[in-house]
Amino acid sequence: MLSSKFIHAFTRQIYHTNLITSATFNVIKKHNSTHTKNDLVLVDVNDKTGFSIVTLNRPPVNSLNLELLSAFSSVLDDLHKNNSRGMILTSSSSTVFSAGLDINELYKPDMDRVRKFWTSLQDCWIKLYGSSFPTAAAINGHAPAGGCLFAMCCEYRVMLPKYTIGLNETQLGIVAPTWFMATMKNTIPLRQAELALTLGKMFKTDDALKLGLIDEIAENKEDAIHKCEIFLKKYQKIPQTARALTKQSYRKNDIMELENNREADLQLFFLAISDPRVQSSLGKYVAFLKLKSRMKPILEAVKFLKGIFKSKKKKN
Numbered sequence: 001m002l003s004s005k006f007i008h009a010f011t012r013q014i015y016h017t018n019l020i021t022s023a024t025f026n027v028i029k030k031h032n033s034t035h036t037k038n039d040l041v042l043v044d045v046n047d048k049t050g051f052s053i054v055t056l057n058r059p060p061v062n063s064l065n066l067e068l069l070s071a072f073s074s075v076l077d078d079l080h081k082n083n084s085r086g087m088i089l090t091s092s093s094s095t096v097f098s099a100g101l102d103i104n105e106l107y108k109p110d111m112d113r114v115r116k117f118w119t120s121l122q123d124c125w126i127k128l129y130g131s132s133f134p135t136a137a138a139i140n141g142h143a144p145a146g147g148c149l150f151a152m153c154c155e156y157r158v159m160l161p162k163y164t165i166g167l168n169e170t171q172l173g174i175v176a177p178t179w180f181m182a183t184m185k186n187t188i189p190l191r192q193a194e195l196a197l198t199l200g201k202m203f204k205t206d207d208a209l210k211l212g213l214i215d216e217i218a219e220n221k222e223d224a225i226h227k228c229e230i231f232l233k234k235y236q237k238i239p240q241t242a243r244a245l246t247k248q249s250y251r252k253n254d255i256m257e258l259e260n261n262r263e264a265d266l267q268l269f270f271l272a273i274s275d276p277r278v279q280s281s282l283g284k285y286v287a288f289l290k291l292k293s294r295m296k297p298i299l300e301a302v303k304f305l306k307g308i309f310k311s312k313k314k315k316n
């Protein structure tokens with residue numbers, strides 16, 4: 001058995017960044033309750049298992065703006081403080097896990113706000129990727145870019161059929177930050193990660209499974225959460241400190257790289273979004289998304305009419 005003295009020394013040595021603030025693991029105070037962080041992030045603690053279902057709740061597409069990131073960061077702090085037994089990350093939308101970063105934060109940004117925004121994103125990544133508690137994602141909808149990032153930060157991913165997931169940044173004319181890339185490299189084979197990143201490829205559920213970007217496919221959200229619970233339960237017999245330190249050792253280099261270069265990363269981000277070509281790409285993308293959204297009723301009407309014509313043809 002490792003002595004608690006050794007664990008403290010080991011923890012201090014590698015985690016001077018405060019990833020683990022205490023190596024003492026108390027049993028979580030179980031309570032059947034739902035907490036909210038400005039309603040943007042809902043937390044539901046399961047009384048029996050001690051697992052928390054954390055639901056991103058920013059309609060319509062859970063795009064990650066400053067407020068949502070701040071709320072999520074604070075939830076991650078709470079889970080850490082309460083020595084959570086495990087977290088399942090999901091979405092309140094029926095079709096979108098998260099649309100990634102809110103493009104409106106990047107397009108023609110207010111510099112003071114965008115600094116807080118990027119810092120919050122860094123905080124969330126460090127806390128989620130390096131969490132001492134085990135994590136799983138119930139991906140109940142599309143997960144592009146930042147949505148894929150948060151899913152990949154979790155140790156296990158269960159996804160519903162017929163959605164898409166991936167880091168699509170190059171398609172938008174932007175470069176995924178190195179820590180986004182590191183998270184993908186930690187998830188799928190190196191060569192596949194390079195191809196996926198350079199192509200900005202979005203994978204359909206089936207292809208994501210073949211690639212190892214997700215671990216399982218579920219029939220519906222309830223099934224996805226159930227499968228995540230089965231995964232988390234596997235850790236119930238593993239001593240918590242050993243599990244947490246192993247996970248954090250595994251991910252330590254990626255986390256240190258950002259921890260030691262947070263300001264440089266912020267400056268690189270400022271440089272990238274100040275580039276007129278990047279702003280032009282983002283402007284076109286915002287316009288495209290808005291147009292697509294407005295065209296939806298027309299496209300649905302066309303689809304409906306096509307269906308009627310097809311069934312009439314069959315009858316004839």
Ligand SMILES: CC/C=C\C/C=C\C/C=C\CC/C=C/CC(=O)SCCNC(=O)CCNC(=O)[C@H](O)C(C)(C)COP(=O)(O)OP(=O)(O)OC[C@H]1O[C@@H](n2cnc3c(N)ncnc32)[C@H](O)[C@@H]1OP(=O)(O)O
Nearest residue numbers: 063099100101102103142144145146175269272289290293
């Ligand atoms: C050398 C090194 C250099 C640099 C490194 C450092 C820094 C680099 C700089 C920046 C890096 C920044 C990294 C960014 C990562 C990201 O996360 S970028 C975001 C990428 N996200 C996407 O591409 C997803 C876009 N959305 C969609 O594809 C679809 O919306 C989605 C499939 C998610 C859902 O489809 P659907 O259900 O049909 O919904 P709609 O498309 O109709 O959308 C509904 C409304 O939501 C708005 N919306 C959608 N996505 C976003 C978004 N990401 N941000 C803001 N708003 C969004 C959409 O406009 C609709 O709104 P409306 O109805 O028009 O009001």
